[in-house]
Amino acid sequence: MEKWQNSDTLLIWVVIIIGVMILLVGTLIGVFYISYKKVLRSKDEELKAKMEYQRSLLKVSLEAQENERMRIAADLHDNIISKLTIIRLKAVMGSRLQELDQLLGTAIDESRRISHELLPPLYEEKSLDDILLTVFKSWIKVYSIKHTIDVRTEKLIDKSIKLQTVRILQELLNNIHKHAKATHIHLMLRITDYCVVMLVKDNGMGFDTNCIRKGIGLKNIDSRAENLHAQYKYKSVKEKGTRFILFVTHGEDKTSIIR
Known part of the structure; x- marks a missing residue:
C-alpha cells in the first residue's frame, strides 16, 4: 500500500x-x-x-x-x-x-x-393658472405686471401642488417687494399633462447667487419645493434683475427641463 x-x-x-x-x-x-x-x-x-x-x-x-x-x-x-x-x-x-x-x-x-x-378664493374649484393669476394680479397697483399663460392639458392638478406652488409664488413676490427694488414683474406659466413650469422675472437690483445666504424666504421655498419633489433654480444679474424657475412633475414622465 x-x-x-x-x-x-x-x-x-x-x-x-x-x-x-x-x-x-x-x-x-x-x-x-x-x-x-x-x-x-x-x-x-x-x-x-x-x-x-x-x-x-x-x-x-x-x-x-x-x-x-x-x-x-x-x-x-x-x-x-x-x-x-x-x-x-x-x-x-x-x-x-x-x-x-x-x-x-x-x-x-x-x-x-x-x-x-x-387662501385663494374657490381654491378647490379653480384651476392652478386661475389661482396663480389671482395672486399675481393682486400686486397690480404696486408693480407693472405681465403674464404669459400656456395651458396644454385639461388634467386636474392635485391640490397639494396648487397650494405649494401658490405659496412659492407668494414668497417670491414678497421677496421681490422687500429686496429687489423692481418696477416690473413677469409671470410665465406652462402646464402640460406631466409638468408645471413657473418662471418669475423682475427688473430689480439682482444679487450674487454664489454669495447669498439662504434667508427664511429662500429656505421656505426650498422646503415647499422639497415637499413637491420639485426642482427650482435662480439666475440673477446685479442691476439687471432676477429670474426664478420652478419645475414640478405631476405625471409619469419625470424628465427635468431645468439645466
Whole structure:
C-alpha cells in the first residue's frame, strides 16, 4: 500500500482540507459581515442626514409661519387699520363723500389682497393658472405686471401642488417687494399633462447667487419645493434683475427641463 493511502495519512489530509474549507468559509463570512456592516453604517448615516435635513426644513417651516403671521399683522396694522383710522378722522372732519369712498375702496382692495394671500378664493374649484393669476394680479397697483399663460392639458392638478406652488409664488413676490427694488414683474406659466413650469422675472437690483445666504424666504421655498419633489433654480444679474424657475412633475414622465 502506498504511503499516501495509509489511513492515518488520509485522515490528516481530510482534516487539512476541512480546515482549509472552514478557513475559507470563515474568511468569506468575515468579508460579507464587514461589507454588511459598512452598508448598514452607510444607510444609518444617510438616514441620520435625511432626518437632520427634515428637522431643518421643519424648523424653517415653523419660522416661516411665524414670520408670515408677523407680516400679516403688519399688513393689517399698516395698510388696513391705518386707512380705517384716516377714514374715521376724515368722516368726523366732514370730508367729501367721494374722498371717503376712494379711501374705503383702497382699504377693501388691501383687505382682499391679504385674504387672497391667506387662501385663494374657490381654491378647490379653480384651476392652478386661475389661482396663480389671482395672486399675481393682486400686486397690480404696486408693480407693472405681465403674464404669459400656456395651458396644454385639461388634467386636474392635485391640490397639494396648487397650494405649494401658490405659496412659492407668494414668497417670491414678497421677496421681490422687500429686496429687489423692481418696477416690473413677469409671470410665465406652462402646464402640460406631466409638468408645471413657473418662471418669475423682475427688473430689480439682482444679487450674487454664489454669495447669498439662504434667508427664511429662500429656505421656505426650498422646503415647499422639497415637499413637491420639485426642482427650482435662480439666475440673477446685479442691476439687471432676477429670474426664478420652478419645475414640478405631476405625471409619469419625470424628465427635468431645468439645466
